[in-house]
Amino acid sequence: MNNKTASLTSVRGTGSVIQQLLNKKVLLFVTLASLMVIPIMVGDDYIYHIFITICLFAGLSTAWNIVGGYAGQLSLGHAIYYGIGAYTGMLMLNAGVSPWISMFVGAVLAAGVAVAISYPCFKLHGPFYALASIAFLEVFHVISLNWVGLTGGANGVMVPLELGWSTMVFSERLPSLVIVFGLMSLVLAVSWAIRRSKLGFQLVATRERESAARGAAIRTVHVRLYAAAISAGLTAMLGTFHGSYLTYIEPESAFNLTFSIQIVLFALVGGLGTVFGPLYGTILLVPITELARGWLGSSAIGLHGFVYGVVLILVVLFMPDGIMSIFQRYLPTSKGRHVDARDEKSTHHVPLNDVKKSERAPVGEVVLKVQHLDKHFGGLHVTNDVSFNLHKGEVLGIIGPNGAGKTTVFNMISGFLSADSGSVEVLDENGHFISPKTPGAFARSGVGRTFQIVQPFAAMTVEENIMVGAFYRFRSVEESRKVAREIAYELGLSRFLDEEARNLPIGGLKRLEVARVMAMRPRILLLDEVMAGINPADLREAIELIKIIRDSGISIIAIEHVMQAVMELSDRVIVISSGEILAQGEPEEVVKNEAVIEAYLGKEVTDASTE
Numbered sequence: 148m149n150n151k152t153a154s155l156t157s158v159r160g161t162g163s164v165i166q167q168l169l170n171k172k173v174l175l176f177v178t179l180a181s182l183m184v185i186p187i188m189v190g191d192d193y194i195y196h197i198f199i200t201i202c203l204f205a206g207l208s209t210a211w212n213i214v215g216g217y218a219g220q221l222s223l224g225h226a227i228y229y230g231i232g233a234y235t236g237m238l239m240l241n242a243g244v245s246p247w248i249s250m251f252v253g254a255v256l257a258a259g260v261a262v263a264i265s266y267p268c269f270k271l272h273g274p275f276y277a278l279a280s281i282a283f284l285e286v287f288h289v290i291s292l293n294w295v296g297l298t299g300g301a302n303g304v305m306v307p308l309e310l311g312w313s314t315m316v317f318s319e320r321l322p323s324l325v326i327v328f329g330l331m332s333l334v335l336a337v338s339w340a341i342r343r344s345k346l347g348f349q350l351v352a353t354r355e356r357e358s359a360a361r362g363a364a365i366r367t368v369h370v371r372l373y374a375a376a377i378s379a380g381l382t383a384m385l386g387t388f389h390g391s392y393l394t395y396i397e398p399e400s401a402f403n404l405t406f407s408i409q410i411v412l413f414a415l416v417g418g419l420g421t422v423f424g425p426l427y428g429t430i431l432l433v434p435i436t437e438l439a440r441g442w443l444g445s446s447a448i449g450l451h452g453f454v455y456g457v458v459l460i461l462v463v464l465f466m467p468d469g470i471m472s473i474f475q476r477y478l479p480t481s482k483g484r485h486v487d488a489r490d491e492k493s494t495h496h497v498p499l500n501d502v503k504k505s506e507r508a509p510v511g512e513v514v515l516k517v518q519h520l521d522k523h524f525g526g527l528h529v530t531n532d533v534s535f536n537l538h539k540g541e542v543l544g545i546i547g548p549n550g551a552g553k554t555t556v557f558n559m560i561s562g563f564l565s566a567d568s569g570s571v572e573v574l575d576e577n578g579h580f581i582s583p584k585t586p587g588a589f590a591r592s593g594v595g596r597t598f599q600i601v602q603p604f605a606a607m608t609v610e611e612n613i614m615v616g617a618f619y620r621f622r623s624v625e626e627s628r629k630v631a632r633e634i635a636y637e638l639g640l641s642r643f644l645d646e647e648a649r650n651l652p653i654g655g656l657k658r659l660e661v662a663r664v665m666a667m668r669p670r671i672l673l674l675d676e677v678m679a680g681i682n683p684a685d686l687r688e689a690i691e692l693i694k695i696i697r698d699s700g701i702s703i704i705a706i707e708h709v710m711q712a713v714m715e716l717s718d719r720v721i722v723i724s725s726g727e728i729l730a731q732g733e734p735e736e737v738v739k740n741e742a743v744i745e746a747y748l749g750k751e752v753t754d755a756s757t758e
């Protein structure tokens with residue numbers, strides 16, 4: 148491609164990106180502006196009330212989505228934080244403190260409670276976490292009913308009737324709308340910023356595949372606790388506002404399960420885990436139910452539950468990923484990327500010829516010491532006194548029959564399993580041998596691994612998957628993106644950058660595993676059957692790729708069944724059979740070893756062949 152064509156492609160690409168961004172932004176701008184403009188134009192108190200309710204729930208649902216959508220923790224107890232914010236505001240207002248101050252006190256309190264509740268619960272997943280969150284909500288409900296001295300018990304607390312901005316109590320509706328619109332915008336901005344930040348990537352990665360996230364050195368519990376704290380804090384701020392708006396709060400409405408479920412429902416309908424889905428879900432649902440209630444009066448008690456149910460069924464049937472999925476399909480996507488000449492060039496399958504190859508350095512000092520590893524699973528002795536060393540720049544092949552214990556050894560030398568006895572020592576960047584214990588500690592000491600059963604972050608794009616690895620070295624999103632694109636280019640994944648990982652074929656997923664771990668810039672690379680299931684053309688390319696990685700000075704241990712790859716790549720081979728090292732040495736020697744042949748083929752076959 149000549150320079151002129153490249154720059155034209157570039158200009159065209161940039162132009163269409165601006166156009167696409169504008170379309171999405173215009174929709175959002177019009178939506179947000181309508182939330183302020185419509186009630187002001189109509190000027191009716193009831194319409195004001197509906198729009199205040201929309202902004203309140205859009206804020207609450209967006210805040211919930213940080214922990215429920217991004218982190219995937221289905222909390223049904225978010226009313227706890229709303230209630231803490233509401234009560235803190237009310238009680239402090241009665242003590243003469245403005246809600247403008249108490250909303251921050253409530254936020255800090257709620258964040259603390261969220262961390263205290265979430266920490267023991269994060270080992271629970273799916274419905275178990277949801278049930279635990281409901282149980283905690285009930286605890287708060289009971290405490291608020293019984294701690295009469297503080298909360299007023301079932302009678303609740305009222306605001307002192309002093310109107311004005313300092314108390315957030317107004318006779319007009321417009322000031323309340325302005326405040327809640329401001330708070331909702333704040334929550335949207337925080338949620339948007341989180342999704343684009345390192346924290347956001349780490350949360351989604353943790354949601355998608357916790358073990359792979361841990362392998363990428365993500366502190367999965369920490370990131371979810373940050374999310375829980377931020378989400379609870381924002382929820383409490385909205386609770387403080389709402390207390391003043393209602394002028395009265397009591398346990399039944401503050402710590403209410405139905406209220407919690409509504410918050411979740413709006414996010415589900417709008418698009419779980421999307422930044423603006425909860426906003427659109429709320430805009431769809433709240434007016435329908437509020438207007439129906441307004442028109443039908445007391446005969447419509449409970450109608451909102453019916454409407455929610457119907458909408459939820461329709462959403463599950465026709466747009467399981469929520470309203471946002473419809474927008475993604477019919478509106479231009481904002482994911483259009485600037486196409487540069489390098490990307491264009493890289494759309495052929497594997498650009499290995501373009502990748503800078505270095506001369507192979509001689510095999511160096513020991514970088515990994517594995518000594519006397521033992522592991523039992525119940526009565527099964529899976530690893531029995533396994534010891535070996537790995538040298539700098541060496542490729543060590545591990546072979547052995549199915550079920551021999553190879554992956555178990557990998558799990559112990561990457562922190563995913565702890566050995567019953569024995570030790571694993573890694574030479575760190577400062578030249579000292581250290582004994583990491585957890586996947587994160589191994590990753591930080593320079594050990595990166597792939598998984599035998601590929602573990603992509605399915606709902607993230609290929610680029611985002613690789614960025615998760617790059618974040619280990621780089622704080623900045625832009626820098627991580629740049630590194631991810633370079634690695635994708637080197638591994639022939641450039642044309643899939645915007646593709647969700649779940650759509651890749653198996654060969655692509657294997658490459659993606661390698662790409663993600665390479666983005667962490669490991670010094671020791673553990674490859675678990677990366678050649679399995681790929682076609683012969685891809686196999687040739689994969690072997691060349693591993694040679695390039697090896698020549699860059701990275702030490703590699705590869706569990707492999709594909710003998711062509713084992714023979715061509717390995718400097719040394721270890722054979723594991725029934726959990727023990729059966730043989731080791733140069734590949735040519737090892738494959739001729741009778742004990743090895745017997746372990747693979749069985750004694751009868753070898754006896755027959757020698758007769």
Ligand SMILES: Nc1ncnc2c1ncn2[C@@H]1O[C@H](COP(=O)(O)OP(=O)(O)OP(=O)(O)O)[C@@H](O)[C@H]1O
Binds near residue numbers: 547553554556599
């Ligand atoms: N978490 C576990 N709990 C109980 N048994 C396990 C566990 N993980 C592995 N095993 C058993 O330990 C043995 C060794 O498994 P491992 O996956 O390490 O073998 P492998 O050599 O990697 O096999 P393959 O080549 O088929 O992947 C097998 O019998 C397996 O069923």
